[in-house]
Amino acid sequence: MTRRPPVPTEIRRQGTHGVRIFWDDGHQSEYTNDYLRNHCPCAVCRERPRRTLPIVGNKGGPLYAKEIGVVGRYAVSVKWSDGHDSGIYGYQTLRGLCPCEECRPKGPPGSSKRTAETLGKFESETS
């Protein structure tokens, strides 16, 4: 049993921008706040349609991680500036979410090229 999933050695909040995690295997992950929140694993967020965040008190302020705590030895909990605090991100989940190029050579999911082709309306102006 030598395979051990990487664990964070340091978690840094980057103000209103995002969160940076240093892993014990030398990797670094940087998550923007929106991205992290979009992937909040809590039941409330998962039951919602993807695009609607359960923003408790969005009064125009930026959404950022107010507090980050460690849950046991396997997860991180995030308390958001809007009061949402039920999201617990497992280390493996977090690592899986790492948006860097190394982890996601094909870019983040859902960003596949989809040219928004407007349904061909070729009405030539024949006047």
Ligand SMILES: [Zn+2]
């Ligand atoms: Zn949530």
Ligand SMILES: [Zn+2]
């Ligand atoms: Zn990565």
